[in-house]
Amino acid sequence: MGESKLDLLQGTLDLMVLQTLAAMGSLHGYGIARRIEQISGDEVLLNQGTIYASLVRLQQRGWIDAEWGTSENNRKAKFYSITRTGRKQLAQDAAYWERLAGVMGRVLAMQNEGGGQ
Amino acid sequence: MTDSNGTSATTNTVSASLRRALSRLRSFFRKDSLDHDMTDEMTSHLEMAIEENVRRGMTPEEARRKALVRFGGMQQLSEQHREERGLPWLDVLGQDLRFTFRTLRRDRSFAIVAVLILGLGIGANVAVFSVVNTILLRPLPLRDPERLVRIVEKNPQSGESSKTYTADATEEYQKRNRSFQDVTGYFAFTGPDNFKLTARAVPLPVTGILVMGNFFQTLGVDPVLGRLFRPEEIVKNARPVTLLSHAFWKKEFGGDSSIVGKAISFNNTPVTVIGVLPESFDFGSVFSPGAKVDLFVPYIMDDFRDDGNDLALIGRLKPGVTLGAAQAEADMLLPQLFFELKHPEYGKGYTGQLTVLKEYVSGKLHRSLIVLWCAVGLILLIVCVNLSNLLLARAAARSKEFAMRSALGAERGRLVRQLLTESLVLASLGAMLGLGIAYSVTAYLAHQGSIALPLLSSVRVDSTALAWTVMIAVAAAVLFGLVPALRVSRGDLQEALKDTGHGTSEGRKHERMRSVLVISEVALACVLVVGAGLLLRSFLRVLDVDLGFQPSRAAAISVDYNDGGNAEKRAAIWQEVVRQVSMIPGVEAAGISDNLPMSRNRSWGIAAKGTEKPKDNDFIGIFVYVVSPGYVNAMGMRMMKGRDISWEDLANNQNVVVINETIAKKLWPGQDPIGRIAVAGGAEVRVIGVIADVRESSAEDNAGAQMYLPANKNFGPEGANLVVRTKLPPSALASSVMHTLRDINPGQPATEFKPIQGLVDHATSPRRFFVLLVGIFAGLGLLLASLGIYGVISYSVTRQTQEIGIRMALGASRSRVQLGVIRKTLLLALIGIGAGAVASFAVARGIASLLYGTEPTDPITFAATVVLLAVVALLAGYIPARRASRIDPMIALRAN
16 A cells, blocks of 8 residues: 555545645645645645635635735735634534544454454 | 534535535636636646746756646646536536537428427417416406305206396395305396497497496405495485496596596486496406496396396305305205295295306316317327427437447437437427417407407416426427437447448337337327317307307397387387388398397296296296397298287287297197287286297207297387398498488497397307317327328338339339338328227217217218328328339439
């Protein structure tokens, strides 16, 4: 398995984007993509362009806002920031993921014990 | 997680989805600007990536390549972005629509034929639905019409008189019943043009109905202007007032609202207009189909106490009271009511059949309309089968195109969707055309005062009809689009691509499907033609009926005169009118009667003297005509025995009567009635003549008892209709007759000179209406079926061009080829006719009650239908057969 990257589960990318924006404040698409790559240690299989479908989705749901602005290098770019409902949604989704991760961890641990018998 | 958290999470999600849906919709309409935005954003992304890569020390080319790789496929990502952002299915629909319009434009003749056929089918359906909806389904345009009840005598003997009640009985019933909120009535014997509007250049004849004071309140009709009758206006010698119908107010007074409170002049008496009724209230269409009513005046009970039964009753049930309970009460109460309170010796005892008003108005038409509805449904079915066939042929011709598209990666579902889009587009275009047709047909029907169908004047394409249109259009599209669509989607890709397409017999399966469609089309058309044939034969029978009078070349005009209430003076005026009109060149006979057959009617009781039991209800109901000499001749009635009434009978107040054969046989069976004495109208009358029965109510019902009395002091007429029999067309005499009447009485209003034939036409108009419509549908069905046969045979000949060429090259003669095609056609037609004939037997039994003098298994109709269909099929098959026989083997073999 070692070399292949992780496929993203449906909805995972949205959560990553929300979390990134919550942590970093206002950011453009390239910045978000780079940040996720860095944090994941390049373990995630992500075409950077995929981020834009996710951004449209989140924006349409009212969880993030977008505004054209100028980047640190004086380049025109669209900047995204998380909204209040976005933060609420993030809290919910994060809690859900943590619970799911906990459960998955326990379930998989049990299988290992079973295999040892 | 607590409850409140859960709820807020849900609302959050719901509002988020809602926002998303709206944004998607908005994005759909801002494609260009959003695309621009997206490109800008992605470009900026790439530039930033390149910049960073360069900073890391890559060459510009390398930096660009890496950035593009990391970004991913630009095209797919843009597409993904668009799908997330907008409404992808709508985009696909748009593509399908554009493609459909392109294909249809390419195949213009097919599109035009399809839309025309569909337009006719849908138009006919919507028009008939509008009629059915108005007459059967929609509630009457009155307040809470389901609680309105018509009250008539059970088993009415004859005419309106035995369906009506006296003023006294009505008042008693009003007082004593517990079931009705209110009981009201109107004077049932109003003839057309019973008033004349005076104080103007030429007096105008108008029709006014006498209604009880509470009439409009009970029905729930509020005036649009002014007010209804007040209690002080419905008593004897009250200040005369009137309410105008909306149409009359618009026509005569130009919709001038200041007319309320002003006086207009009837018969030289000023009458105050107190209000105008709403447009939605059309008295004629509910109570007297085909009649136009101009105004309403109060029925003053005290003026009619001695006049016998003349009120037609309507009641409004109290909330919660059932029809059954009201009926039970009526059965108990009505037999106790006296005819006249002042004269208990006249007897008592009514009956009452309670019917919901709507049912009373349109119940009789229920079956006819359902038949009409079914007929028009059959038409739509034939249309669908026809189109299915056309599309199937097209799909076969396009099978290569579809196979190619499918080979290029189009999904099967996408192909089916494409075909269904095509049929939906066709159906929508057809529905638009159909709506246009339906609008004009209903507008035409609504103005046909000559068709005696209730509520017809309010027929229009309303929102229900629009919904119905959408429904049948979609249903039709699915029906005719599905078969070809499924065929295409099932098609074998390889075979289709390999198939050379022309020259050989196509797959048997395909052909069988088309044959089945054609056969069912012929069968459906057969059912329609048989139905129409039976109805047509019934109609011809009705026209052929011996009416007892000759309606052609006779006309009637309502005569106005002023006799000051003196019977002798009236007799003199009548004699003068008849004498002068008879002298007009071209006039063969002239006479006056107060009532005309198939018009309003009135009946009294009659009994042979000595057999009658006074104070009992043992009189026979008899239609009464108060006439002058010459009326019998002018109408073309046949005197069987004795003599006509003479001017002396009028002048000398003779109690004589002319009776018809029916009552003569009833009162004096097997004896000579001449000279016998009968008791009628409260007097003893001597029979002086017997005439042949006249169909007085309708052309279809047998004649009832009739008597003709001289208009003298003992028998007062209600109005006067001058009947003139001519050698010329009646219209040619109109002006000279009017001229003569004006000479005698300058106040003669401009009443119409109406052909007697019009009365008969009016009475037979519902039947004519149905026959005409069903006939048109049958013709349409026949045309469509022949088109279907032609299409299938012609198509198979085209497909077999090569095969036929080979056969002819091998020695088959022209006639043999031709015969082969015709045999195939006839086989299809005969199977269809056979199936249709069997179905027709069942259908004919269903419409048996609508037939007149015709058996549902009428062999002539069935035989004619079979021959007609076979001939049509032969014609439809002959053209392609001819073409097949003209195929030049050399050319056919070389082609392809």
